[in-house]
Amino acid sequence: MATHLDVRIDAGLVNGRVLDAIDDEGACFVGRLRNNAVLDAMAQPYLSRAPGRPTKEGDEFAVELGDYQAASWTRPYRVVLVVIDRPDAKTGMRELFPHHFFLVTNWRVEQRGGWELVEHYRKRGMFEDRLGEFNAAIGNGLSAGSFEANEASLLLKLLAFNLAGMLRGELEDASGCGWDLKRVQQTVLKAGARVVEHSRRVFVDVARAAGVLWERLLDRIARWWRPGPPVADQCAAGCAEGVWGRAPRPRRWVPPPRHAHLCLVLRE
Structure with missing residues (x-):
């Protein structure tokens, strides 16, 4: 019998009804949000590179964007911006702009920090490989x-x-x-x-x-x-x-x- 349950959701299944149903059951979730104009505007200040030569290894980080509520949602949820700015493994060159995406969750910040949430979400790949x-x-x-x-x-x-x-x-x-x-x-x-x-x-x-x-x-x-x-x-x-x-x-x-x-x- 499971004593702990949390859900990791692909972007195709993230909608207000699904999030509300999981939240109403008292389970924690994290899912990827599709980009939209509102989220991109919130992320814009964090997508510029610092002046000077970038590091060879690149960079990736998470930024707390606070609560966000889409028009079709009944309640707001916490949103985290994930920025990935790493060079290509073959060419060593970077993209013109850093890659970014958004995670939505009902985990509190004190339960899982921004980057902890990213690592937790990425672990879903293990199950997908096994399945x-x-x-x-x-x-x-x-x-x-x-x-x-x-x-x-x-x-x-x-x-x-x-x-x-x-x-x-x-x-x-x-x-x-x-x-x-x-x-x-x-x-x-x-x-x-x-x-x-x-x-x-x-x-x-x-x-x-x-x-x-x-x-x-x-x-x-x-x-x-x-x-x-x-x-x-x-x-x-x-x-x-x-x-x-x-x-x-x-x-x-x-x-x-x-x-x-x-x-x-x-x-x-």
Whole structure:
């Protein structure tokens, strides 16, 4: 159960009815406002560059513009101007005028300062990347005729996404390089194999190209478990460990792999 809820809204969904509905529920929000003549006039004093040679790294900052109420809104909300004046990564040249946009929020200044609000809003890119990866690798289609069937399908998709993410993390740790989830599916999980039954056993002969990756992956997965007690002790214990013959071992916390989008995502 969530104990804290706040909303980050794209510019296409920012309107008075949406903002009021979120505010009436007591939740905090931050969203991007589309530029208009009134906002641009309020921002104009902060868009001029200081005299002299600009810094090589460029500059970006946030300015409190106070409360603003559009004609279609029922109440005013706090607006923050965000100015980005950085050189192009390839050419090293700057635009003729600094780039700027506006954020609207019901967070109070003492709760989140101007730049804290910008950083909080930019973090929405992490979820968008994860959602896009989910749609590409797992699929978001829920075409069943009943809510219960769609709910079960969605839960299975989420479980598959989590398991695939765990395998992706193990592959990244074992190989030392980043893996896209689609690549994990196509290269590792969808490997060709031949299944042979012999002497009351089933043998799976995996394609040589994927066999190396499977070996690494299975070696990593084997570390998730510790050996269980002897069979006699298992029967006497009568617990889950006795049923499975082994139980999860305590694992120290490992930070997410490099693919986990821990770097700043510049979404505006």
